Amino acid sequence: MRDTSSCFWASAEYCSTPSACHSCKQRVVKMYGLLLENFRCVILEKYGEPAWNKIVENSGTGHHTFATHKIYSEDVMARLVQAALEVTNRSREDITEDVGLHFLGFIGQYGYDRILKVLGRHMRDFLNGLDNLHEYLRFTYPKLKAPSFFCDNETETGLTLHYRSSRKGFLHYVTGQIKAVGRFFYHLEVDVKVLEYNENNHGSYALFQLTFDNSVYMETRRRPKRHSVISLNGETGDLKIPMDVFYEVFPFHIVFDRQMVISSTGNSLEAVLPYLPGKTIASKFTLIRPFTEFTWENVSQCYF
Secondary structure, three states: OOOOHHHOOOEEEEEOOHHHOOOOOOEEEEEEHHHHHHHHHHHHHHHOHHHHHHHHHHHOOOOOOOOOOOEEEHHHHHHHHHHHHHHHOOOHHHHHHHHHHHHHHHHHOOOOHHHHHOOOOOHHHHHHHHHHHHHHHOOOOOOEEOOEEEEEEEEOOEEEEEEEEOOOOOHHHHHHHHHHHHHHHOOOOOEEEEEEEEEEOOEEEEEEEEEOOOOHHHHHHHOOOOOEEEOOOOOEEEOOOOHHHHHHHOOOOEEEOOOOEEEEEOHHHHHHOOOOOOOEHHHHOOOOOOOOOOOHHHHHHHHO
């Protein structure tokens, strides 16, 4: 049995021709059939086979079933959703959120829900671990073009979740998946509010306010940090590391300033790329994760 858990909130993107691979001016966005087969199963369950056949006919896709590991054009999903709106008289929001809500139940028939459960004991851990899951799965699916998630403004009543993707039109699908994760894995009802959403030539960005019982956050706040120095009076301070020790421990490090100019690199990296200092980091490296523009503001927002 092959692992399809990589298709959780994920897509694949390819250059349309080999000659375009360097410039990446022409791209054909594709997706795994698992998402499409999930869509088919939801329509069959809620509206029946006659409705599904009509949707396939109106969409002109010619696909009545989908192979979960086969790659399809993302245009197939867009055409199916548009046809579903006409056949069911439901809104785009309702249709796509329903598909997201049913996704966990769909993959559960293959046993893949067990893989997702290990992302964390709590809802906050699951959300914080999504990017690591997608990065790990790149070893199995090297052409995977996954979305990026990170959390901030966390309180005992919830958090804000940033979502970035190279795809467009999956806002309510993700909303449904978030609600399903809370409901089936953590027995939580998660209220999802979209604070911001925009699309551009690079994809889409959404900022969600998630409201749920996040009391575990206060427990983690009370625990001492693992890598902290605790004084006799109970105060916690940052662990100071001499720069020469830091450089030795991290031989492939890169130090850059607010102007994104590289000031130093580790010895091992310097042996491979000796002329990096003085160059802007964005001119020599591409930011893979998180999926965002490579600027100081975005990097500091994610990690500082």
